[in-house]
Amino acid sequence: MQPASTDLITSIMPIIDRWKQEEGPLLPILNGILREFGYVPREVIPTIADALNLSRADVYGVVSFYHDYRAEPTGRHVLKLCRAEACQSMGGDAVAERLQQLLGVRFGETSIDGSVTLEPVYCLGLCACAPSAMLDGEVIGRLDEAKAAEIAAEVRS
Amino acid sequence: MAVKIYIPRDSGAIALGANQVARAIECELEVRGIEATIVRNGSRGLYWLEPMVEVETENGRVAYGPVKPSDVSSLFDHNLTSGGSSPHPLLLGRPEDLPFLARQTRLTFARCGITNPVSLEDYEAHGGLRGLRNALALTPEQIVEQVTESGLRGRGGAGFPTGIKWKTVLDARGPQKYIICNADEGDSGTFADRMIMEGDPFVLIEGMIIAAIAVGATRGYIYLRSEYPYAETVLNQAIEVARNAGVLGPSVLGSGHAFELQVRMGAGAYVCGEETALLDSLEGKRGMVRAKPPLPAHEGFLGRPTVINNVISLASVPIIMDRGATFYKDFGMGRSRGTIPIQIAGNVKHGGLFEAAFGLTLGEIVEDIGGGTATGRPVRAVQVGGPLGAYFPPSLFDTPFDYEAFAAKDGLIGHAGIVVFDDSVDMLKQARFAMEFCAVESCGKCTPCRIGSTRGVEVLDRLADGVEPERQLEIVTDLCNTMKFGSLCALGGFTPYPVMSAITHFPEDFRPAPLRQAAE
Ligand SMILES: Cc1cc2nc3c(=O)[nH]c(=O)nc-3n(C[C@H](O)[C@H](O)[C@H](O)COP(=O)(O)O)c2cc1C
Ligand code: SF4
Ligand code: FES
Numbered sequence: 001m002q003p004a005s006t007d008l009i010t011s012i013m014p015i016i017d018r019w020k021q022e023e024g025p026l027l028p029i030l031n032g033i034l035r036e037f038g039y040v041p042r043e044v045i046p047t048i049a050d051a052l053n054l055s056r057a058d059v060y061g062v063v064s065f066y067h068d069y070r071a072e073p074t075g076r077h078v079l080k081l082c083r084a085e086a087c088q089s090m091g092g093d094a095v096a097e098r099l100q101q102l103l104g105v106r107f108g109e110t111s112i113d114g115s116v117t118l119e120p121v122y123c124l125g126l127c128a129c130a131p132s133a134m135l136d137g138e139v140i141g142r143l144d145e146a147k148a149a150e151i152a153a154e155v156r157s
Numbered sequence: 158m159a160v161k162i163y164i165p166r167d168s169g170a171i172a173l174g175a176n177q178v179a180r181a182i183e184c185e186l187e188v189r190g191i192e193a194t195i196v197r198n199g200s201r202g203l204y205w206l207e208p209m210v211e212v213e214t215e216n217g218r219v220a221y222g223p224v225k226p227s228d229v230s231s232l233f234d235h236n237l238t239s240g241g242s243s244p245h246p247l248l249l250g251r252p253e254d255l256p257f258l259a260r261q262t263r264l265t266f267a268r269c270g271i272t273n274p275v276s277l278e279d280y281e282a283h284g285g286l287r288g289l290r291n292a293l294a295l296t297p298e299q300i301v302e303q304v305t306e307s308g309l310r311g312r313g314g315a316g317f318p319t320g321i322k323w324k325t326v327l328d329a330r331g332p333q334k335y336i337i338c339n340a341d342e343g344d345s346g347t348f349a350d351r352m353i354m355e356g357d358p359f360v361l362i363e364g365m366i367i368a369a370i371a372v373g374a375t376r377g378y379i380y381l382r383s384e385y386p387y388a389e390t391v392l393n394q395a396i397e398v399a400r401n402a403g404v405l406g407p408s409v410l411g412s413g414h415a416f417e418l419q420v421r422m423g424a425g426a427y428v429c430g431e432e433t434a435l436l437d438s439l440e441g442k443r444g445m446v447r448a449k450p451p452l453p454a455h456e457g458f459l460g461r462p463t464v465i466n467n468v469i470s471l472a473s474v475p476i477i478m479d480r481g482a483t484f485y486k487d488f489g490m491g492r493s494r495g496t497i498p499i500q501i502a503g504n505v506k507h508g509g510l511f512e513a514a515f516g517l518t519l520g521e522i523v524e525d526i527g528g529g530t531a532t533g534r535p536v537r538a539v540q541v542g543g544p545l546g547a548y549f550p551p552s553l554f555d556t557p558f559d560y561e562a563f564a565a566k567d568g569l570i571g572h573a574g575i576v577v578f579d580d581s582v583d584m585l586k587q588a589r590f591a592m593e594f595c596a597v598e599s600c601g602k603c604t605p606c607r608i609g610s611t612r613g614v615e616v617l618d619r620l621a622d623g624v625e626p627e628r629q630l631e632i633v634t635d636l637c638n639t640m641k642f643g644s645l646c647a648l649g650g651f652t653p654y655p656v657m658s659a660i661t662h663f664p665e666d667f668r669p670a671p672l673r674q675a676a677e
Contacts, residue, residue: 022419023459024458025441026441027423027424027441028421030424031422061443062441062443065443066423066424066444067424067425068424068425069424084345084346085345085544085576085590086346086502086574086576087345088590089503089577090504090531121425122345122594122597122598123343123344123346123347124168124384125169125347125351126169126172126348127346127348127574128169128348128500128502128508128509129169129173129204129508130504134384139171139172139387141169141173142172142173
């Protein structure tokens with residue numbers, strides 16, 4: 001594991017300081033870093049471990065357990081598409097296939113031009129407006145061909 | 158008095174364009190020089206009518222929906238702000254008169270969609286804080302007794318009596334006790350927690366405060382899944398308002414009871430909805446399921462006595478403390494007392510939230526209330542209770558919505574989500590998905606869950622390819638048995654429900670490939 005650059009440390013210290021004294025500080029810290037960078041650079045692990053008096057292995061174990069803590073930067077846009085049952089029942093699989101074609105990526109990938117990362121998500125609580133998605137944190141319901149095309153156009157622009 | 162226009166801020170309504178509608182209405186008001194206040198309320202839960210816009214008139218509220226931004230101008234042409242004296246095609250009339258709402262018994266969701274979610278004045282004007290005020294006049298034992306007497310059972314899925322859980326924590330000794338709200342709502346097909354957090358967050362906060370006073374806890378956390386950023390915003394706004402008003406803080410409503418509350422976000426792990434994995438996650442660990450005992454009630458968060466309850470369980474406490482245990486208990490059937498917010502989802506015409514006393518049949522819910530499928534094709538299967546719930550065919554539609562009745566049919570109510578499928582569904586695919594989901598989300602502690610689910614996917618793939626189908630069915634049945642009895646928690650233990658129910662009720666989908674094609 002590479003030690004973190006000074007820049008990186010400078011930017012995560014306020015997040016660590018904000019939570020260090022709280023009960024169960026590790027997830028809020030990692031979530032803070034995720035919000036700041038869009039991913040959790042693995043180089044931050046030693047700094048967090050030192051600050052919280054944990055072993056690096058412990059922190060690594062946590063970081064690698066949760067789906068949200070990606071190790072790599074995302075594309076400029078992040079599209080999360082619901083793959084769960086209510087969305088399946090409304091043709092979610094076909095929309096997913098269509099979007100993968102339009103965007104030229106498979107689930108878990110970032111497009112070569114760096115415009116978009118496509119991720120699966122299991123339920124967004126929008127099951128009565130299925131199929132659903134979240135684009136850069138904004139919710140979208142009742143996805144169909146037309147909306148898929150709109151999304152593709154938006155991330156490409 | 159300026160006219161009030163209500164446009165939901167519920168994320169379901171937003172997903173269907175509520176923010177764009179709000180912007181269009183603001184523009185139109187300005188252009189026409191009309192004065193009006195826009196209130197961003199929660200959703201009433203009629204998602205096929207969202208975005209549903211309501212206008213307060215002399216004769217009460219009048220609803221329009223589903224409204225698109227392009228409808229806004231014509232709504233104003235039809236005198237939207239003066240009560241729609243010339244009827245617009247989207248006019249729905251008084252929302253309370255819509256059959257979908259009129260047939261409900263809204264106790265927990267009494268205010269959802271009616272009030273401004275972050276206005277404490279609105280909350281109190283609609284009966285909020287009455288339960289807490291009553292509770293403050295009682296001893297902790299009396300509060301616990303009321304909750305026990307009401308018959309309230311945990312709405313998170315397991316259906317454990319809430320009062321008994323609270324009693325255990327009340328009796329436990331410890332320097333610090335906690336109230337933890339399980340807002341992980343990972344089950345597909347469910348959104349009641351999300352709706353109440355976005356639409357009436359104070360009722361959850363009030364429920365948590367009552368729990369705290371009942372068991373002697375002074376700190377609480379809401380563990381919220383990261384897929385719900387809108388709920389996070391509303392909850393934090395509401396907590397801030399409650400703190401400034403002295404509802405939360407060092408002395409709740411001046412009673413001398415302290416209660417501090419924080420929202421903590423998860424990080425995308427279904428298993429963290431399991432209560433002990435949730436506690437580990439909250440402590441900053443991997444979300445691994447703990448063996449019980451010790452119970453969280455004795456050794457929970459940071460090893461201290463902890464009440465952990467689902468959002469709806471906690472949000473149902475204020476009405477119980479307000480109207481009394483008997484009032485609540487009088488709804489329902491058998492050992493399922495009170496009301497349950499049923500979430501009707503998937504391929505259904507009238508999808509949304511339907512709060513009713515226990516006891517409606519599955520058929521009434523799907524056909525009468527839900528109106529059948531959205532596609533207009535026949536209903537073929539209904540999954541009840543999330544990804545670990547069984548698939549029911551229409552021949553089981555006479556099953557009443559009740560914990561025990563569902564268990565008797567090898568199913569479960571879970572968090573009361575219902576996902577409807579039409580006749581284009583491939584049940585082999587659904588069974589495979591259940592196994593795949595288990596493999597993706599397993600915490601990895603038990604072999605039957607971790608390995609069994611991956612094996613299950615492979616076996617069902619071979620079955621789909623027509624490789625020794627009889628043999629694959631035997632293996633999958635065997636695997637399900639091993640998972641059912643050899644798993645520590647319900648993720649591995651209940652995945653057999655969707656898989657085996659699909660095989661039992663829809664055997665034709667599991668026949669060898671050539672035969673399946675011939676049958677089509
Ligand atoms: C894999 C798994 C996931 C669960 N997910 C949730 C959940 O998202 N929300 C919830 O309230 N309970 C969930 N539960 C149930 C909890 O373990 C626990 O029973 C519940 O939080 C207790 O609260 P209640 O008594 O108020 O229902 C889950 C259980 C399992 C095994
Ligand atoms: S059944 Fe699965 S999720 Fe549950 S404890 Fe075992 S391995 Fe973890
Ligand atoms: S199943 Fe897709 S939003 Fe719930």
